[in-house]
Amino acid sequence: MKKLFYIGALSALLLVGCEEAEKPITENKTLEYPTPSDDEEPVSAEVNKELNYYEAETKVFVxxxxxxxxxxWNNIWVLxxxxxxxxxxxxxxxxxNLKKxxxxxxxxxxxxxxxxxxxSKPNKKLAEKIVENLNMAAANRQSAADIAMEILETNSTAKINEMNEKVEWSNNFMSEAMKAKEELESNIN
Known part of the structure; x- marks a missing residue:
C-alpha cells in the first residue's frame, strides 16, 4: 500500500512536468528555398553543395x-x-520502464x-553546438530516470524536485539545440 502511495505521489508530481513534454519540443519545418529570378545572382555551387549535404546528412541526423x-519520453516515461x-x-x-x-x-x-x-567552418560550429545541446538534453533525461528509479527503490519522494529540475534542464538544452539548428538553416539559405 505504501509503495502505491509513493508511485501515485511520484506520478502526480511528474505529470505536471510531463504536460510540457507532451507538447512537441520541435517543429518539423520544411525548408523552403526561393528560386532565383532573372535579376538575382545564381546560388554558387559551394552553397548548393553545403545545402545538399545539410539536407541529406546533418538535418537527417538531427x-x-x-x-x-x-x-x-512520450511512449515510455509519460505513459x-x-x-x-x-x-x-x-x-x-x-x-x-524507467530503466528503459x-x-x-x-x-x-x-x-x-x-x-x-x-x-562551412561557422556551420560546423553550429552543428557541433546542436549535438552538444542534444547530448546534454539526453544526459539530463537519463539522470531524471535514474533519480525516479531511486525514488521507487527507496520509497521516498525526497528527490522529486531534483528529478523535475533535470527534466527542466533537459528541455532547456533541447530548446538551445533547436535555436542553433534554426541559425544553421538560416545561414545555409
Whole structure:
C-alpha cells in the first residue's frame, strides 16, 4: 500500500512536468528555398553543395535524434507516469520502464557524431553546438530516470524536485539545440 502511495505521489508530481513534454519540443519545418529570378545572382555551387549535404546528412541526423528523444519520453516515461497515477502499473514494471528510458537516453548521448564534413567552418560550429545541446538534453533525461528509479527503490519522494529540475534542464538544452539548428538553416539559405 505504501509503495502505491509513493508511485501515485511520484506520478502526480511528474505529470505536471510531463504536460510540457507532451507538447512537441520541435517543429518539423520544411525548408523552403526561393528560386532565383532573372535579376538575382545564381546560388554558387559551394552553397548548393553545403545545402545538399545539410539536407541529406546533418538535418537527417538531427531529426532522427530528436524523434528518438521525443518517442522515448512520450511512449515510455509519460505513459509509465500516467499508468502509475492511475495505479495501473506495478512498482517493478514502472522501474523496468524507467530503466528503459535511462538506457535509451544513454545510448543517444553516447553514440552521436553529427555529420559536418561538407559544412562551412561557422556551420560546423553550429552543428557541433546542436549535438552538444542534444547530448546534454539526453544526459539530463537519463539522470531524471535514474533519480525516479531511486525514488521507487527507496520509497521516498525526497528527490522529486531534483528529478523535475533535470527534466527542466533537459528541455532547456533541447530548446538551445533547436535555436542553433534554426541559425544553421538560416545561414545555409
Amino acid at each position: 531529426d532522427e535524434y530528436v524523434n528518438k528523444f521525443d518517442n522515448t 509509465t507516469m500516467k499508468r502509475a497515477e492511475a495505479k495501473e502499473i506495478t512498482t517493478q514494471d514502472a522501474y523496468s 528510458v535511462k538506457e535509451a537516453y544513454k545510448a543517444l548521448s553516447v553514440d552521436s557524431k553529427i555529420p559536418t564534413k561538407e559544412l
